[in-house]
Amino acid sequence: MKEIKFGKCLLLELLQKKGMTQSELSIKTGITESQISLYISGKRKMSYLSAVKISFVLKCHAEDLYVWKEE
Template sequence: MPKDIIGKCLLLDLIKRADMSQIELSELTGISKQQINEYISNSRTMSLFNAKIIANVLRCSIDDLYEWKL
């Protein structure tokens, strides 16, 4: 995805809203804790596949995972 249309990752807020920890999200998704942390710090952008897995676990839309500049 082009970085110029993707804003801040909102994953930390969604994890808190779900009353979940980053470790729990990692365990439920199979995505490493390091990778989850990289998403939260905006040093890495989620693949569509990982975004779908995370959205399913957090019961949200893929669109909810980032601020979008569209």
């Protein structure tokens, strides 16, 4: 099987599509705004728990939060 790696974080695009701010997402998930900013900038990858919390709020799948690369 090929290796699957994280690509670009799509969180900012998903927030814009839902008309939601990083601050609103922070309040609804309990994840700090600074942590959300790190995810969006690509400086940090989401834990599975964070991805699930965010996906529940955004009504998407956790896998939708990133572009996935197969290598």
